[in-house]
Amino acid sequence: MSVLIVDDHAGFRAHARRLLEFEGYRVVGEAADSASGLEAARELKPELVLVDVHLPDADGFQLTSWLGALSDPPAVVLTSSRDGAELAACVSECGARGFVPKAELSREAIDGLLR
Amino acid sequence: MTKPRAGVSGARDRGADDVRLDPRLLWALAAASTAIGLGLVPLLATADYLPDRALWIVLDVVIGAGFTAVGVFAWYRRPDNRVGALMVMTAFAWYGVVASVTEPSLLWTLGQVLSNLFVATAIHLLLAFPSGRLETAVDRVLVAVGYLATTVLWLPFVLFTDPAEFECGADCPENLLLIDANSGFRDAWLDGLGVLGIVVLLSVTARLVQRWRGASAPLRRAVTPVFLAGGALMLAIAALLAAGLLERESVSMNFFYAGAIAFGLVPYFFLAGLVRGRWIRGRGLGTLISRLGQAPRAGGLREELARALGDPSVELAYWLPDPGQYVNAEGRPVEVPPPGAGRAVTEVERDGRHIAAILHDPALLEDPEQVRAAGAAAALALENERLDAELRAKVDQLSASRARIVESGYVARRRLERDLHDGAQQRLVSLALSLRILRSKVEDDPDAVRELDSARSELDQALDELRELARGIHPSVLTDRGLDAALDGLARRAPLPVEVEQTPPERLPDRVESAAYFVVSEALTNVAKYARATHASVNVERGDGLVLVEVTDDGVGGADPATGSGLRGLLDRVSAVGGRLEVRSLPGQGTTIRAAIPCD
Numbered sequence: 001m002s003v004l005i006v007d008d009h010a011g012f013r014a015h016a017r018r019l020l021e022f023e024g025y026r027v028v029g030e031a032a033d034s035a036s037g038l039e040a041a042r043e044l045k046p047e048l049v050l051v052d053v054h055l056p057d058a059d060g061f062q063l064t065s066w067l068g069a070l071s072d073p074p075a076v077v078l079t080s081s082r083d084g085a086e087l088a089a090c091v092s093e094c095g096a097r098g099f100v101p102k103a104e105l106s107r108e109a110i111d112g113l114l115r
Numbered sequence: 116m117t118k119p120r121a122g123v124s125g126a127r128d129r130g131a132d133d134v135r136l137d138p139r140l141l142w143a144l145a146a147a148s149t150a151i152g153l154g155l156v157p158l159l160a161t162a163d164y165l166p167d168r169a170l171w172i173v174l175d176v177v178i179g180a181g182f183t184a185v186g187v188f189a190w191y192r193r194p195d196n197r198v199g200a201l202m203v204m205t206a207f208a209w210y211g212v213v214a215s216v217t218e219p220s221l222l223w224t225l226g227q228v229l230s231n232l233f234v235a236t237a238i239h240l241l242l243a244f245p246s247g248r249l250e251t252a253v254d255r256v257l258v259a260v261g262y263l264a265t266t267v268l269w270l271p272f273v274l275f276t277d278p279a280e281f282e283c284g285a286d287c288p289e290n291l292l293l294i295d296a297n298s299g300f301r302d303a304w305l306d307g308l309g310v311l312g313i314v315v316l317l318s319v320t321a322r323l324v325q326r327w328r329g330a331s332a333p334l335r336r337a338v339t340p341v342f343l344a345g346g347a348l349m350l351a352i353a354a355l356l357a358a359g360l361l362e363r364e365s366v367s368m369n370f371f372y373a374g375a376i377a378f379g380l381v382p383y384f385f386l387a388g389l390v391r392g393r394w395i396r397g398r399g400l401g402t403l404i405s406r407l408g409q410a411p412r413a414g415g416l417r418e419e420l421a422r423a424l425g426d427p428s429v430e431l432a433y434w435l436p437d438p439g440q441y442v443n444a445e446g447r448p449v450e451v452p453p454p455g456a457g458r459a460v461t462e463v464e465r466d467g468r469h470i471a472a473i474l475h476d477p478a479l480l481e482d483p484e485q486v487r488a489a490g491a492a493a494a495l496a497l498e499n500e501r502l503d504a505e506l507r508a509k510v511d512q513l514s515a516s517r518a519r520i521v522e523s524g525y526v527a528r529r530r531l532e533r534d535l536h537d538g539a540q541q542r543l544v545s546l547a548l549s550l551r552i553l554r555s556k557v558e559d560d561p562d563a564v565r566e567l568d569s570a571r572s573e574l575d576q577a578l579d580e581l582r583e584l585a586r587g588i589h590p591s592v593l594t595d596r597g598l599d600a601a602l603d604g605l606a607r608r609a610p611l612p613v614e615v616e617q618t619p620p621e622r623l624p625d626r627v628e629s630a631a632y633f634v635v636s637e638a639l640t641n642v643a644k645y646a647r648a649t650h651a652s653v654n655v656e657r658g659d660g661l662v663l664v665e666v667t668d669d670g671v672g673g674a675d676p677a678t679g680s681g682l683r684g685l686l687d688r689v690s691a692v693g694g695r696l697e698v699r700s701l702p703g704q705g706t707t708i709r710a711a712i713p714c715d
Contacts, residue, residue, distance in 0.1 A: 103543070
């Protein structure tokens with residue numbers, strides 16, 4: 001499965017890429033904010049986009065809505081190191097498949113949400 | 116014992132103390148005027164050609180003495196104000212007219228030369244009344260033309276008139292300046308001068324009306340009688356000139372007498388105005404002192420002073436030495452206008468300290484001692500109000516600085532949360548992901564897997580604690596997603612069902628959202644800890660400059676802000692943003708916490 005990672009922390013992007021690739025995903029690109037994330041999704045057409053909730057320009061919920069409006073929309077999984085419970089309502093409203101806390105990121109967790 | 120003092124500020128008013136006047140000059144002028152006025156009496160009595168001799172004697176004495184006495188008095192009281200000097204000058208000019216109807220040739224000739232000068236000094240006096248200054252260019256032009264017309268332009272009449280023409284028979288005085296008895300040229304010149312005179316006199320009258328209409332109430336009280344009498348003189352002389360132009364000599368003397376009698380009243384009206392104003396204000400001062408004894412309500416001092424001074428426009432400004440500025444009774448800064456800005460400023464001191472300023476109509480400076488006396492009488496009350504105003508200003512400063520502290524605390528907490536999130540939290544997250552990869556790589560070694568799982572469990576706990584810490588410092592969801600999402604998150608995290616009924620759809624100022632969030636968060640924590648409730652509800656509404664936050668539960672009640680430190684902290688937090696907190700918690704009837712937070 002092809003994955004695009006959108007997160008403003010380069011350290012997290014590097015570790016997430018290593019983990020997801022180790023577990024069998026194909027990471028096709030990385031982006032540091034919503035605008036370049038949307039651009040990369042248009043260009044690379046990944047099957048999955050992993051989106052950080054907090055991004056420097058528009059936030060992850062906004063990016064998720066934009067991605068949902070693409071002609072061939074990818075699945076979106078939101079992630080954050082902040083508390084997921086407080087974000088639950090927003091996660092379901094914006095059209096994401098679900099939320100994974102950053103520390104619990106794994107192929108298993110993502111596959112669970114996509115099933 | 117306190118010794119109240121008052122002073123008048125402004126360079127213009129300080130000038131009053133700088134004008135030094137030798138009283139001997141005034142005595143000499145008064146003596147000279149009396150000598151001339153009385154010396155003319157026998158000459159009038161013996162002027163056989165003159166009709167109305169008795170009336171002339173009365174006018175000579177009454178007008179001369181009136182202008183001299185009141186002029187000298189006014190000059191002595193206000194040496195900086197030209198009104199007194201103008202009145203004395205008018206008295207001497209008046210003797211010129213009187214001399215022009217006597218028999219001795221020298222006196223008659225001199226009198227003829229000066230016979231119209233009093234009209235020019237009267238114009239000057241009226242237009243300069245009561246300040247002593249000619250305020251506009253129009254006034255200055257009118258006065259200048261008045262002096263020119265009654266001196267230089269009048270002289271040809273004297274040079275070409277033989278008194279023998281005027282049916283005075285054998286008693287006729289001789290015109291010592293006669294060049295040629297040319298009545299044709301003289302009458303043509305006189306007609307022109309008459310037209311000019313009428314224009315000037317009517318213009319002066321119009322200016323008096325205009326100035327009267329534009330005058331403030333206290334100024335109007337001071338000028339009305341003087342303007343009426345002076346206006347009557349202007350119109351009477353204008354009528355006299357008009358009669359001359361129409362060759363109706365027979366009625367013209369009656370106009371002259373009417374104008375002269377009105378004119379004669381000017382000094383007496385002026386004096387009456389002074390006495391009346393002083394009497395009214397004196398009475399006002401008595402009332403002021405007795406009312407001050409009854410401790411006027413806050414802010415009532417201004418009205419008392421306005422009544423005592425007869426000036427509804429009175430304003431009070433209290434001096435705060437610390438920031439070095441004037442404030443009003445509410446403690447808000449006010450500007451005190453500079454001298455000459457249309458308002459007069461009288462500063463009030465107490466025990467040598469400047470405490471306040473009375474802003475009033477400049478007309479009251481006609482009698483500055485009245486304002487000083489009122490200020491001195493009210494000094495103690497002014498000091499009291501000044502202290503009140505100072506307190507209010509301090510309270511304003513304190514709440515402003517508290518608001519700044521709240522704001523800077525908010526900013527600092529937000530930054531701290533971000534630093535935790537971007538720093539330690541991200542590193543620990545990366546570490547967790549690395550551990551996960553490592554665990555997969557050593558899956559065949561059960562000891563290593565056990566060690567890694569134990570490390571992972573420690574790490575998860577550290578991440579949880581860090582997340583809680585960051586959220587307690589500042590809930591980022593509030594900044595990112597607003598109050599609705601943040602309260603929804605609080606409700607989900609609570610260990611009992613919590614319903615968020617409504618929240619304002621729009622974003623509110625940071626300090627308001629932050630305080631509202633804190634109220635709900637703290638209230639729900641209390642519910643979970645103590646209330647033994649089965650259900651709670653949260654409601655946030657906006658209305659009338661306030662945001663109302665209400666958290667209600669169906670628990671055991673009995674919460675008391677005086678004992679619980681949580682509620683105490685809530686109270687402090689809400690009042691720091693200028694809000695109010697209300698706790699209703701009767702035993703057995705649940706608890707309602709209601710906060711009202713100002714929000715424009």
